[in-house]
Amino acid sequence: MISLSSSAPPGVITCEGLAVDLSCFPTRAQYHELVASFRDDGFEMCVDLCGVDYLEHFDRWLPEGVEATRFEVVVNLLSLSKKQRVRIRTQAGDDAPEVSSLFDLYPGSEAMEREAFDLFGILFANHPDLTRILMPEEWEGHPLRKDYGAGRVPVQFKESPGPR
Amino acid sequence: MSEPVVRAAERIEILSAETSEGAQELQRRDVTDVNELGREVGSVLRLDGLTLDPTSIDVDRRDDETMIINMGPSHPSTHGVLRLMLELDGEFVLRTKPVIGYLHTGMEKTGEELSYIQGATNVTRMDYLSPVINELCYSMAVEKLLGIEVPERAVWIRMMMSELNRISSHLVWMATNGMDLGASSMMIYGLRERELILAFFEKTAGLRLNLNYVRPGGVAADLPDGWQDDVLVICDTIFARTFEYDELLTGQPIFRNRMIGVAPLTAEEALALGVTGPLLRSTGVAWDLRRAMPYLAYDEVEFDVIVGTFGDNFDRYAIRLNEIRESIRIVRQCIDMTPSGDYRSQDPKVTPPPRARIGESMEALIHHFKLFTEGFQVPPGEVYSAVESPRGELGCYLVSDGTAKPYRLHVRAPSFVNLQAVSLLMRGGSMSDTITVISTIDPVMGEVDR
Numbered sequence: 223m224i225s226l227s228s229s230a231p232p233g234v235i236t237c238e239g240l241a242v243d244l245s246c247f248p249t250r251a252q253y254h255e256l257v258a259s260f261r262d263d264g265f266e267m268c269v270d271l272c273g274v275d276y277l278e279h280f281d282r283w284l285p286e287g288v289e290a291t292r293f294e295v296v297v298n299l300l301s302l303s304k305k306q307r308v309r310i311r312t313q314a315g316d317d318a319p320e321v322s323s324l325f326d327l328y329p330g331s332e333a334m335e336r337e338a339f340d341l342f343g344i345l346f347a348n349h350p351d352l353t354r355i356l357m358p359e360e361w362e363g364h365p366l367r368k369d370y371g372a373g374r375v376p377v378q379f380k381e382s383p384g385p386r
Numbered sequence: 387m388s389e390p391v392v393r394a395a396e397r398i399e400i401l402s403a404e405t406s407e408g409a410q411e412l413q414r415r416d417v418t419d420v421n422e423l424g425r426e427v428g429s430v431l432r433l434d435g436l437t438l439d440p441t442s443i444d445v446d447r448r449d450d451e452t453m454i455i456n457m458g459p460s461h462p463s464t465h466g467v468l469r470l471m472l473e474l475d476g477e478f479v480l481r482t483k484p485v486i487g488y489l490h491t492g493m494e495k496t497g498e499e500l501s502y503i504q505g506a507t508n509v510t511r512m513d514y515l516s517p518v519i520n521e522l523c524y525s526m527a528v529e530k531l532l533g534i535e536v537p538e539r540a541v542w543i544r545m546m547m548s549e550l551n552r553i554s555s556h557l558v559w560m561a562t563n564g565m566d567l568g569a570s571s572m573m574i575y576g577l578r579e580r581e582l583i584l585a586f587f588e589k590t591a592g593l594r595l596n597l598n599y600v601r602p603g604g605v606a607a608d609l610p611d612g613w614q615d616d617v618l619v620i621c622d623t624i625f626a627r628t629f630e631y632d633e634l635l636t637g638q639p640i641f642r643n644r645m646i647g648v649a650p651l652t653a654e655e656a657l658a659l660g661v662t663g664p665l666l667r668s669t670g671v672a673w674d675l676r677r678a679m680p681y682l683a684y685d686e687v688e689f690d691v692i693v694g695t696f697g698d699n700f701d702r703y704a705i706r707l708n709e710i711r712e713s714i715r716i717v718r719q720c721i722d723m724t725p726s727g728d729y730r731s732q733d734p735k736v737t738p739p740p741r742a743r744i745g746e747s748m749e750a751l752i753h754h755f756k757l758f759t760e761g762f763q764v765p766p767g768e769v770y771s772a773v774e775s776p777r778g779e780l781g782c783y784l785v786s787d788g789t790a791k792p793y794r795l796h797v798r799a800p801s802f803v804n805l806q807a808v809s810l811l812m813r814g815g816s817m818s819d820t821i822t823v824i825s826t827i828d829p830v831m832g833e834v835d836r
Contacts, residue, residue: 240767267660296796329659332425350419356486356487
């Protein structure tokens with residue numbers, strides 16, 4: 223297990239994780255600053271970013287002091303120089319999940335944040351182009367949410383093309 | 387008499403409304419935010435403030451000087467259904483934006499509906515050129531959550547199969563890349579050699595493409611009798627033929643002119659964009675998960691990590707060609723070093739009992755029934771496992787809530803992330819170079835859209 227760098231915001235809760243060097247649980251306010259401190263600390267790559275909808279599991283295990291919310295944004299950072307991985311799990315909120323975008327730190331997170339927005343409806347403040355990426359533009363709802371109800375609604379198609 | 391039928395294609399406004407992707411598309415300059423514009427012209431390391439270089443090619447462009455065109459979604463060189471919107475000034479590309487999602491089938495959602503045993507059949511269809519490596523990544527995630535060890539023989543079988551798969555994936559890349567550049571003989575040769583590997587896959591797993599061979603706990607079947615001879619023939623044949631590719635392509639003047647110096651990428655840009663795999667290594671960063679963070683038994687075999695210098699198209703080509711040779715080297719060592727023993731874990735809670743046991747043991751029958759109706763339960767937790775796929779770091783983020791199905795299955799697809807580099811690589815290049823850029827990025831759309 224590694225420790226946080228000195229430039230990290232104070233009070234970030236950390237714990238050990240499975241197959242990862244460090245698991246961090248920042249608040250939404252600490253999130254961007256924490257990632258920035260990791261980037262300055264030699265974590266060159268934001269290797270993965272995804273959302274998770276814990277609608278049925280508000281009682282999941284979290285370290286003491288972390289307040290569970292419905293949506294989580296999970297970021298995996300990779301240090302090529304130190305050969306370490308850290309995971310940052312941010313509680314993003316219940317009804318209007320929103321965290322700040324990592325675009326200014328890691329430009330490569332752009333598509334992954336768009337994907338999390340598209341599939342979960344998580345908003346990323348200061349993202350340059352927060353549009354749907356996988357679903358069609360006029361799609362209603364965010365399909366990876368647990369209350370989306372796959373299979374219960376007819377498949378949405380664009381309006382019928384008319385007589386051919 | 388009925389009314390004359392108006393074809394949809396004859397009415398432009400209907401057609402464009404039907405095919406529009408709205409804000410996902412490349413917009414006119416006057417309605418594009420400066421940050422988005424910066425992204426589309428590929429300025430990666432100048433994100434704060436975004437001061438565009440005044441000598442740059444497209445500062446102060448008016449809309450009537452440029453043209454926005456679509457390339458794809460159905461285009462022979464886009465390797466699937468990739469749609470690129472290009473802003474052109476004559477022959478030169480100013481801005482690019484990939485519009486994806488045409489192959490999106492909700493595989494991550496599907497993964498939540500399938501049990502852990504069935505899950506491998508789902509992930510194997512994502513990157514359809516390297517199915518074994520997809521299954522491996524998923525199985526390793528499940529095994530980490532379960533906390534089970536895989537028998538030594540299964541580890542080596544997995545390693546050999548994934549290296550064979552890497553060879554076949556790179557061969558398809560060589561083939562399609564040759565096709566894109568007009569070297570259609572390479573198309574035939576690449577697919578011919580790949581056929582050897584697919585035949586071996588069929589002999590081993592019963593299927594050629596979506597194998598479902600690597601499963602949580604081990605592999606589905608032991609290697610067939612006499613597999614050493616088969617694999618040796620594959621190694622010898624393909625190794626000898628890589629030198630024929632050298633003669634066909636490496637020294638070929640037209641090929642060299644279209645590849646050397648085209649679309650260079652720097653190491654800083656690659657790291658900022660999260661680009662991995664041959665694209666990252668072409669910039670001189672020796673990052674290969676097989677070497678840097680060894681999984682399976684990669685720390686016990688000898689191989690070299692191939693690194694480029696200039697990060698251009700030719701380096702990416704050379705890296706893939708030489709990785710075929712390195713993979714052959716690993717496979718040869720696997721032939722000698724694969725131990726005997728079990729090919730799957732003997733934990734009855736994870737592995738179905740052998741067919742013969744079901745007839746004589748009540749316990750085996752119960753295990754068999756439980757595994758194939760409900761599946762095994764995985765302790766709650768979350769894990770990220772990463773392997774080196776032919777396209778870069780393939781990751782699987784798995785959340786379990788203690789039931790027999792994943793609560794969340796997220797796949798970090800290397801093509802999806804690598805595709806962000808197109809805007810950067812295409813800027814300023816000519817229209818014909820876009821083909822080589824897409825080709826050397828090597829996106830597999832099944833994985834991009836999942």
